[in-house]
Amino acid sequence: MDGGNQTSVTEFILLGITNLPQLQIFLFITFLMFYLFNLLGNLSIVTVVITDQRLHTPMYFLLGNLSFLDFFLSSTTVPKMLSGLLMEDKRISFHSCIAQLHFFQFFGSTQTLLLTSMSYDRYIAICNPLRYHVLMAKRVCIQLASSSWITGFVYSLSQTILTFMLPFCKLNKISHFFCDIKPLLKLACADFHLNESVLSIVTGCATLSTLLLIIISYVFIGTHLLNIRSPQGRRKAFSTCTSHLTVVLLYYGTAISTYLRPATDDSLDQDRLTAVLVTVITPALNPLIYSLRNKEVKRALKKVFLGEQNCKRTQV
Template sequence: MAGGNQTQVTEFVFLGFSGIPRGHAFLFLVFLAIYLVTIIGNIMIVTLIQLDSRLHSPMYFFLSHLSCLDVCYSSVTVPKILTNFLRQKSTISYNQCMAQMFFLMTFAGSECALLAVMAYDRYAAICQPLHYTNLMSPQVRVPLAIFSWLWGLVDSAIHTALATNLTFCGANQIDHIFCDVPPLLKIACSDTYVNEMALHTASVFVGLSPFLLVVISYVYILSAILRIRSNTGRRKAFSTCASHMVVVIIYFGMANVNYNRPSTGYSLEIDTLISTLYCIITPMLNPLIYSLRNKEVKGALWKVLGLQEKEYASQSKQ
């Protein structure tokens, strides 16, 4: 980058792994393993839902969309990180950075909305069982899924459009491992007031609002579960929500730490760890959580692998 402060930046340099100059080969293998587990696990979930008629229900319909989002979410960041490890050069062009930020925020915002929709689905199933078929009919769940994707797309388009109006004329080093709005605002040399206001507004509408809907849904769900008299009924009702609750806690918890932590007081290494957990580890955990805790998903897997139904039944009792 030459020309001083009057030259527009054409590429950015990621500093996230600069503190580990000799460990890139090991990190490449670790991130490659995580990425493969993420892709294989989520594609497996989608495939099982399509193949097994027992999984053709609203809950698994939304789960398949969550798995698709996780595949896209992980694919936005990890391949570029792997490429930089191989090149021994952590750079990204300006256009690639804007594209990465656009898709990253699209899938992140869509996942927030989808988790709220999935919480509503569980509310309808447990609190309104007699009306569940109508509440979650194809005429309802398909628009809800489309809305979830559009929710993130609109939010991302706004932030990306605002980011393209920023001027980067000085330092081009980003204290991060991928392109995101907050680290880009730190190095911009033009006024970022509008961008910051948009970011704060989005944190309320795109992040906090879906989370509050999830909390409200689960308040009603837990209240309904506690009114069930039999222990077996309570356990069965709770088991249908357990996996989703774990995913919600992990996702929104990590998102809160990633976007709402203080701008100072954290080292670059801690920032890198938090970003890795939020954008790379979380998509890998979702299929593991749903497959390990869900008997129907495990049953579909045994069926695809050729195990007899009786064998699966005997394993479930053990």
Template sequence: MDVENMTMVREFLILGLSDNPQLQVPLFLVFLLIYLIILLGNLVIFTVICADSRLHTPMYFFLSNLSLIDICGTSTITPKLLRIFLTGDKSISYAGCITQLYFYIGFGCTSDFLFTAMAYDRYAAVCQPLRYSLIMNHRVCVQLAAASWIIGFLPSEMITVSVARLSFCASNVINHFFCDLMPLLNLSCTDTANTQSILFFVVALMEMPAFFLTFISYIFIISAILRIRSAEGKRKAFSTCSSHLTMFFIYYLSLFCMNLRPSSTYSQEQGKFLSVFYTSVTPMLNPIIYSLRNKEVKNAVRKVIGSKL
């Protein structure tokens, strides 16, 4: 293509979830409610864990980090989507789109590595109970959390820098509800092989090892629980990691369904639905599952709320 005839894109148009004018207000209300639940639920968990000294343990330390990631990750996407529903303004600047992509990938990858740290913590608690306090001391917890944040944003930086070097010279319409990677690559009028190579490197050498470490940790945990002879012992051991197991399956099921679909069955609408589940529904379920299935969190919430009244 002749470079002189290229018209460089300075802004993108995000189509959103539906073009039906009658659905804009209902969709706005639904996603506003989901967003408020995410913010309030995760903020309550984060505040309660910080305020209650009884929750200053490795498990809740990682949970507070997960709540912070859910708040930040959802806030990267949802406010712009709500604006589209409310005003019909679908435009987003080039810089704004690249920034949204950077934080979306960064918080998503950080969640993956944090799930691995949480699985290792539960493995140490169930499989190495006598050495747990030594294995998961405060320094180790801080190092694991910091590594999750730092390593999580490394692939985001590599991918985003690569995307920023691409040229977008034809259509500027993103058939999605945010600036996701694949819709942007589909719009590029230059070779995307370098970006796809970086993506393969990230998935093969960073994301998949994190998943398998998490998966193997839970295999060891379940095996250790099944070896416990007493039913009460099994119940207590399982109660310490049931919420983690629930969120692990929900999170990775939505992630795999979104990214591992056969190209022959791909549809934009299915992709949007799965992305909604991954970016909105899963962060909303986190505080619900951890609060409803955890007596310590519920008691701490009652204590904090009671002290404020």
């Protein structure tokens, strides 16, 4: 990429989270445990959604997609971060940096759209249950998921192209543990304010519009629940939404705090901490959040790990 944009940098150095050796070892062990839990939890949910016939419904199809995204979102950044904590070599090639940025943005933006689709699914299930199997037919469900993936890919590709159209001439130390847009913009040897404005506007509009759709869905859900006379029925209906709401609050809180602020030195320090939450902690917690609040998922997981007979004994 030495031609049109005059890029001379062939590799970047990821400065990581900390330079303190004792803290690096502690963080390596901690993040490795979270990552392994993430792999086990999300792959388990994907497995049971595929293999258990009773989970072949729109709700669990979308949940399987979410777990798939969590697995790959974390795997895009965490292995490189772990190697940086353990080894002195913190280099990443220019092309690997492009790939890492693209896939992180791809999986992250797709997750935003998928959470919106999941809120629509909950709205239909609670507010219009008699038409649920029509409005959330298999074709519709596949369209919702595929449109999320396609839109996320287009968004990510556009942001990646805009970022790497900038020239990178001398500076190559990224103040982060992976290649993200804002720390990369700080290294460009050209005016990056247009890129920063486009990032804030496009990401802000996408984030706030999808969040608004989720809020509207839950306003309708809340209004419907108030009309349910039975407190038990109201609690049962709302319990199907609590897991999704928890994940939404975690994900949108971090997304808004990261991408809707200008790239100052202080904000980049905060972004590293936020990125740990997005890439390490939240993907590991999501399977726990959904399995603890969902009897069907717990039953399917017991069936996979304990076997059919043990599962029946547990239920008895």
